[in-house]
Amino acid sequence: MDTVNTRFKWQEATGEAKYIADRHYEGLLEGRFYRSSCPRGVIKSVEIPELPEGYHIFGAKDVPGQNVLPIVEIDWPAFADNEVRFVGQVIFLVVGSDPDVLEQLLGQIHVDYEPLTPAYTIAESKALVDGAIHADDNILDHHSLEKGDIEAGFAKAVTIIEDTCSTGYQEHIYLETQGCVGYPKDGKIVIEGSMQCPWYVHHCMAVVLGHDHVRAIQCPTGGGFGGKEDYPDVLAGPLAVAVERLQKPIRIVLERSEDIMFTSKRHPVEFHYKTGIDADGNIVAMDVKFDVNSGAYLSLSGIVLQRSITTATNVYDIPNVRVEGHAWTTNTVPTGAFRGFGSPQNCYCMENHMTHVAKQLGEEPAAFKMRHFLKSDSKSLTGADIFGDLVLDQMMEKILSMSDYNTKTALYAFQPGSDEHCAGSGKRRGIGFSAFQHGCGFAGDLEDTLVKARVGLNKLADGTVQILASNTDIGQGLTLTFRKIVADTLNRPLDTIQLAVPDTGVVPDSGPTVASRSILIVGYLLEKAAQKLQLNWKEGEPQELEEVYRKPDYHVWDQTTYQGNAYQATSYGMNVVEVEVDMATGETEILGAWGVFDIGRAIDPVVFRGQIDGGMVQALGYGSCEKMEMTRDGVFAQKTMADYVIPTSLDVPTIDSDYVDNPYPFGPNGAKGGGELTHNGGAAAFAAAVEAAIGKTMSSIPVTPERICQKLYGEEPEQTVRKVKAPRAGGNA
Structure with missing residues (x-):
């Protein structure tokens, strides 16, 4: 039996590891995808060039089983057949020995479309121009839940604050692009490659081929971050068809620009909050509505939506809550898994909103948030008792001390330059706080x-x-x-x-x-x-x-009512970020970053420190510079690593981190999950620090220098938070 070298990551560290592009296969052929150039349309006709000997084209008509990628729901075809829903959708797989000849053949294929009006944004999806892309309303999935009595809660409110917060796409930028090789062996079709979930690939091959004589093997994988959960199926389905027909090894490895343009991304979301505050300054009601841009097919959006619904109030004990979320079809690359799986979006928006509420009430944000923390005797948003001990107060004490948060908050309040005249007044500093959580394991039961x-x-x-x-x-x-x-x-x-x-x-x-x-x-x-x-x-x-x-006996869940333990266990974290902002250029420098975590008990503290550093850097990039925009042609404006900016070693601050020992009885040696948790709060803490420095609200990420200057110089409306007096009891809240 093949086993991994027992010296931890020795082959990767020494360059001996054989990634999928490094491996030799006798008689290997190459595969290239012919992709749709139309964002939305009906395929009217196809012209295929005369193929040289040894070259082949595979499409929907060649699939022996079902022409689908079985990612949760059966809606995404392995090969587009009658319609296309996004630029880059796979229509054909072209196979042969010479990559240059394959490129020539791709240029000679012609597909004639009857175009329809595409929808790239949630607003455009709701408009239903040229009819629905999916079903009759473009809604791929939706859920709602309630806690307490929302109307009674708003009746107690003396102030109502409304706020809208949003996030954009995020690209994985794993070191190794998507790639796999398929070949026949011992009567089975085998695919090995860069993947997170071999049994997903196994199942995909079985569905597309119509039999279970298949096998999937993970090679050393140069990063995934969720991007190699669902997308390897997009390669594996067509590849399995070609390998079974030709009975030869075939390789598909994406170029970096192809990988950036057409693979899954983090879901953009838009959250709208309506929050009621009582006479004592406490939140008594919160109505949350949010929309998720799912792209052209469901993929993993339903599960992302469920996580966002069940954790919408983050680490806060809000007595009366209503949450409603929708996943919308658009003519963009299907969005999928990315580290945190909906939590970074939810945590950023909720933390951003809580910061705005605190400021509207004239309170310091971290203190306001702490007052609303869940306690060990609280009920969760989904009505369950909190299992085990919550240590949020201990974590708060630790991170405030590590970062010297209170001293710096007071100091920076007296910097030169008032809120009204801060533009162009040199450099200003700010410090921001975020608290966050992550449910471990699959949602519900x-x-x-x-x-x-x-x-x-x-x-x-x-x-x-x-x-x-x-x-x-x-x-x-x-x-x-x-x-x-x-x-x-x-x-x-x-x-x-x-x-x-x-x-x-x-x-x-x-x-x-x-x-x-x-x-x-x-x-x-x-x-x-x-x-x-x-x-x-x-x-x-x-x-x-x-x-x-x-599952443990205490873990009870009702999928119909969304009541019970949404997750078997929950991990918690807190971040503080300190920044300096150049008020003339909008450029930010991160002066320090701090993190404190409750993951039960770390199996290996050094390994978890690596997760903390990596997760926080990725989160800071998400919040500060990782901008990805959809053009009116249905493609991303950012297509290379020169266009899509991620933090480099020169951008990474000193990260000071620690954790609270809080063993969980149903985890190995008391451990809970931690890999995704470390990404959830960094963007929120960074945005809060920038807000504190410039005296303006930032309600979407990434907070780039351009956006900061737009706020400072009046090109973007400042008032994004609406504060109104609550109606008298009996009125409409």
């Missing part, structure tokens, strides 16, 4: 009713133990932490524990590497399996055992 994760342990006669699990290491360190969990439980040397390559021909389906579930769910199964092996250890004999997930 899906871990129990749908995923049903399984793991295995194989003990060899020499005492070596092999871990069988389908979860992948995409940079977060599972090749070490899984082994440490088993080694610590068995009290065995780390080098006697091996981790099988995630290969669906070898490992059971442990569920996907998403949703901060690998440690919480799968790591706990490995710990339980190792405990059983330890109790029944037979020296000198091979042994095998399997462990299957069963």
